[in-house]
Amino acid sequence: MSLGVARLTSVNLRKDLRLEWRSRDVFNSMLFFALLVVVVFSYVFDASAEEARRMMGGLIWIAFLFSTIMALNQSWARELRNGVLDAYRVSPAPPEALFLGKCLGNFLFVLLLECLMAPLFVIFYNLRALGNVWLLLPIFLLGTWALVVNGTFFAVMSIRTRSRELMLPLLLLPISIPAVLMMVTATSAVLTGEGSPVPQIKFLAGYCVIFTTVSFLLFDTVLNAE
């Protein structure tokens, strides 16, 4: 059974990647949007390199959060258009595979956005991390996963609500507050070189484990809430 889930997750993921590749219009607009966000933020929060290092953590993650929400809003759009979600639900395939596939797809997509935005921030703010730069890797990976897994779950929930696009951030933001706090303090710690980000990283890992499990278990219920 678990092998079936793994295989189907990969099937879903490949299908999403292929669809994304085919309809590159969304992709392109998101990239451009990410660029705009960085520019606007950098312009508005104009700061010297010294000050920047202190607030960069918060700034970067707000920008990421914003872009993630925009990206997640249309994560299920393709399944809803033409009612494909129904066809999936009627098949013997386990819904968890659908969820994981979606999460992974969104995860890769958001990571890509971040890879675009982060260097831009570095350029605009003349950033240089005073701490261990490599620690940024687990921070970004775990933080992004935390946002994406909850975001994908709440995106499915908002399918059955009015004002779908509004519901997603409304549900996602309060739940993500502790995770965002972790990401921000950890990133600041790395950039300013003050304090170790390791406890935050462990905390983020725990957060990811807990919420991935909860989303995984409740996905079937929420998908079939009709």
Added chain:
Amino acid sequence: MKNRLFFLLLAVTAGLLAWGTYQALYVAPAEATMGDAQRIFYYHVPAATAASLLFWVNFVASIWYLWKRSPVADAIAVAGAEVGVVFFSVVLISGPIWARYAWGTFWVWDARLTTSLILWLLYVSYLILRKSSELGSTSVLAASLAVFAAMDMPIVYMSNRWFRTNHPQPMIGTPNLNHDMQTVLLWNMLAFCMFAILIAWFRFELERTSQTINQLHIRKAAQGVSMAMLVPIPALLSAKPAMLLLAKKAAFFGMSAMFFAHKKLTMFLLQTSGADDLAHEKLVQHHYMVAGYVAVWTIYIGYLLLLMNKLRKLHQEEREMRAS
């Protein structure tokens, strides 16, 4: 039977609230540094306790709903969340009023306050989800969200405890309470928790009635024939006076508390005709205390009025159904 129990509890709670307020205003000794402004403490803390209790109720009811899909569980969950939000609003309003006087600042990002704020946000989003979701999926979605919220809460608390170290951690919570203060606090705790439970119970009945009426709508649309409308609308609600009493009681307490407070103020002013620093300080403290009471009882009364409105609408719907 249930009706009688409710009215009995109503009377008891009214008595307790009166007693508690009296104690808080007159019997409890004035605190050393903060004077009368500290009296906000006596309804701030009980409100927080009551709200936390109600959110636990919501969590348990949500899990029960996800397991058994019982409409009773759903009604309990809604009642818990809604009344919980009301009481937490009280906490979030009285807290800053108190804090402004005690520390000169409205807000501090310490563990407890932050947790309260986020909890409030989570449950407001819960209520919004309930309002905007499609019929049929509301209960399931809301229950899932409640589970998420409950999972999140300890994490929020811990994350603030451990990681917001660059902010001052003022000492809220239990300052060294002497025995008298503790007694007063406990009385108020009891009074407000009962108050909360009573309101939640009422909200629960409202929800059940609403559920029943919805069922009837559906059945009526399907059958198209006039049914013997022997709907067991809970006896509690057919007594409209129940609601009125509740509102009146709340109004009475709000006003009496303000009256007592103001009376104290004027008495005090009369006693100290000289405008020295201490007198001025006490005046300010009184203002804060009164402000706290006004704000808080406005919230309570506002919510009760909302519930009354809902009840009126339900009665109206019921009448329409019987007529057609």
Added chain:
Amino acid sequence: MRQLSLELEAGRFYVLRGENGAGKSTLLRMIAGLSEPTEGRILVYGLKNKEAFPHMGYMAHAPLLYDELSGMENLRFFAELYGITADEPLMYAMQRVGLDPNLKRRIGQYSQGMRQRLSLARAIFHSPRLLLLDEPFSNVDPDSALQIARLLAAMRDEGNTIILVTHQVGLLSSLADEYVLMSRGQLADRGSLKVHA
């Protein structure tokens, strides 16, 4: 939906009729496992409907397909969901509905008739014993509609069961076996269609 108790025989072609809001689509979705009834059970060939997914095919007014993929790519994806990895059943299904399996065009560029035919292919490639169709002929050109209807009748002849919700009973009066009439959320009437043929 009100209380409803319905027993259908295997191997017959049923048409589910009724005015708007009678509950036909709701009933079909319940049978398909997409909607939960507040009370009661649904059994398909003796299994709970959610366990019978491999034996059910579902088709709706919407195409239930990805616009950006070609015909075969769509089918291959859905085939994986059913554990089918070979191409043959997919190509066979496409041929049966009258589409060219080698067509590389994205289905977003298909006509509605072609899309619905592909949707049918998606519903039948795993040889389901029960086919559920919800207004499959909306906005479909008459030729495609007739082709679909004839194929359905052929599948009935092969021993499968078909339940179809539609307003266009005329098209099916000579092909289907029985009609089930719903009104205001409950069963109003049922009877044989062959009498009118």
